[in-house]
Amino acid sequence: MRKAPEDPTLPGESVEIPLLAPHLSTPHFPARQIAGYVTSLILTGLAFALVAYRLLPLSTLLIVVLVLAFIQAAIQLGVFMHLREGRGTTWHLPIIGLGLFVGLGIVGFSIWIMLFKSGVS
């Protein structure tokens, strides 16, 4: 029914950076979505069980739970949010990357500065 446009017709639609080339696929069965959902359920259950039943020492527990959260976020972005799709260069990748960079900076440096128990805290 629909075809990929042969070649970009408008300026700005060409793939200017090979790294940001779009990846497109709509297969005949939503297998990726189902796999992503099942993996998310497993990771959520694992994080919950680790905390509810104290399966790890307190020092490593928080780090493991955070790592599980970042894996789940990556699944949501990559599988469900069709991160690599777009028309021409996928310019939303550097934009969302900048958002994450600033966001993680705000959180990380706020924690870091409060670790100095002097003055500000």
Add this chain to the structure above:
Amino acid sequence: MNNPIGALPAEFENTHEGVKILGFWVFLATDVMLFASLFAVYVVYRSRVALGPTPAQIFRLGPVLAETLILLTSSFTVSLSLYAARTSHLKAAIAWLVVTLVLGATFVSLEIHEFVTDVLAGHTWHQSAFLSSFFTLVGTHGSHVTFGIGWAILLTLELAFRGLTVANRRKLFSFALYWHFLDIVWIFLFSVVYLAGVMT
């Protein structure tokens, strides 16, 4: 009818719709920074409980796990709605969208119940810096979800009356992005606020 592998989904077919999707990503990037700021405030203030309760005293993991599973499932159903739209199944797209908004409404009502329980116990956001930052962070997410439900209702009507036009496909794609983004924020709320809150 299925898209052959590698074909451009219809929401990108029109240049203007493609630009609008890029614009929506820009909005999501600003929302990332909004939530990052609120998370930063929360992690700085979570130990400042004054005379109020500590996180471990007011968090109940059971209802929170239920909220997490409901939102996770709604994230899955909206992806199925988008998949149905891309394979040109209008009825399936509408049905999955309705399932999504019902799950979203269930999530919001569980969260309102949690907030009301806390407030009736006297734990309002006036009580401590921890509670102020907690209600602001979780409430901002909850209001985003509430807004998303209203959006999903309007989108359902538009799909029902106008069908799978290119503009409607783009709107459904943007809504799916918004909804998955809220699920990502909730994963961090679940981990950083609730799970870390009961680790003592």
